[in-house]
Amino acid sequence: MHNLHTHFVKGLLSLGLILGTSAQALDYPLKPVTIVVGFSAGGSSDVIARIVAEKLSTGLGQPVVVENRAGVGSIVGASYVSHAKADGYTLLMGASGPMVFNHALYSKLPYTVQDFAPISLICTFPLLLLTSSNQAHKSLDDLVTFAKKNPDKVNYSASSASFQLVTELLNKKFGTRFAHIPYKGSNDSVTALLSNDVTMTLVDAGAASPALQSARARVLAVTSSERLAEMPNVPTMGELGVDLKVSFWTGLLAPAGTPKEVIKRLNEEMVKVMALADVKKKFAGLNVIPTTSSPEELSRQISTEISMWKEVALENHIKAD
Numbered sequence: 001m002h003n004l005h006t007h008f009v010k011g012l013l014s015l016g017l018i019l020g021t022s023a024q025a026l027d028y029p030l031k032p033v034t035i036v037v038g039f040s041a042g043g044s045s046d047v048i049a050r051i052v053a054e055k056l057s058t059g060l061g062q063p064v065v066v067e068n069r070a071g072v073g074s075i076v077g078a079s080y081v082s083h084a085k086a087d088g089y090t091l092l093m094g095a096s097g098p099m100v101f102n103h104a105l106y107s108k109l110p111y112t113v114q115d116f117a118p119i120s121l122i123c124t125f126p127l128l129l130l131t132s133s134n135q136a137h138k139s140l141d142d143l144v145t146f147a148k149k150n151p152d153k154v155n156y157s158a159s160s161a162s163f164q165l166v167t168e169l170l171n172k173k174f175g176t177r178f179a180h181i182p183y184k185g186s187n188d189s190v191t192a193l194l195s196n197d198v199t200m201t202l203v204d205a206g207a208a209s210p211a212l213q214s215a216r217a218r219v220l221a222v223t224s225s226e227r228l229a230e231m232p233n234v235p236t237m238g239e240l241g242v243d244l245k246v247s248f249w250t251g252l253l254a255p256a257g258t259p260k261e262v263i264k265r266l267n268e269e270m271v272k273v274m275a276l277a278d279v280k281k282k283f284a285g286l287n288v289i290p291t292t293s294s295p296e297e298l299s300r301q302i303s304t305e306i307s308m309w310k311e312v313a314l315e316n317h318i319k320a321d
Contacts, residue, residue, distance in 0.1 A: 028088055028262050032063040037093045038077025040070040044206050044286055048250055049093040051282050052122060052273055059269040073160065074098035075109065082115035086257035088266065094253045099302055101162035104309035105320035113306065116253040117263055118298035120270040123288040124247040126224030127166060127202045130217045132193050140220045140240050143200065147176040155179040157189035157198040161320045165309055166246050167202050168316040173242050193217060204248065205287030223247065230287065251298050263295055
């Protein structure tokens with residue numbers, strides 16, 4: 001009889017724990033939520049995070065605060081969130097740099113893919129292949145022909161190992177030997193192009209925008225699968241016969257072990273946020289494409305991309321450490 005009573009009490013306790021966990025998750029959030037950005041304030045990742053945070057706080061009914069923890073290719077911010085409490089109150093605005101490229105480039109990182117629970121994609125941004133307007137190359141074909149005839153005279157600027165990886169993949173697809181010249185930021189990459197220090201560069205549309213508006217740079221191709229709405233005359237790599245579809249992305253992630261109900265709630269709120277007309281308008285102004293995904297889709301995308309870029313890094317002997 002005593003055993004029966006013990007089992008009954010234990011059963012009630014475990015049921016209470018299960019219900020308690022669900023209740024906690026359903027009550028979420030009961031306090032402010034922090035989104036960590038691994039880049040400094042004022043950059044595109046930071047601007048995107050602040051647009052999202054403002055709308056997310058309305059949906060969640062709690063303040064959503066953006067915290068910048070910049071440093072070492074976003075490793076500092078990603079590492080911080082990977083070790084945070086898995087309760088849905090500390091999230092990461094994770095870009096493809098820290099979530100994909102770092103895993104392909106560093107032999108050791110203070111976090112793993114398994115340390116995160118993906119929530120949703122937020123946006124994608126394709127890359128533009130630029131040359132300066134005072135160069136003779138008016139098409140991709142011109143550029144590749146020149147590069148093959150003058151292998152020792154061609155080079156490219158890249159602001160990080162992720163841009164370098166994509167350009168080395170292009171070198172392989174073109175059958176060219178553009179030499180890599182490193183720069184500190186995308187704006188520096190474009191400046192180097194405009195002053196004819198390099199032959200070409202691959203950058204996101206935000207960094208390319210001022211040079212394109214002043215007609216000092218020329219876009220030869222875009223790496224997205226479809227033409228960009230704001231650049232309808234620029235062909236895709238695919239249209240030009242180059243099998244390359246690459247878009248960098250930004251997504252929202254939580255520490256692994258965050259309750260599924262919390263992940264589901266955050267995903268639902270993100271879908272609502274990204275459907276708002278003013279959010280779409282603001283994102284268009286940043287030259288990024290708003291998008292969402294299920295947690296599973298983002299998880300699969302991260303795995304697929306890591307495998308692909310690890311291979312490219314290995315083939316081209318590119319390491320960040």
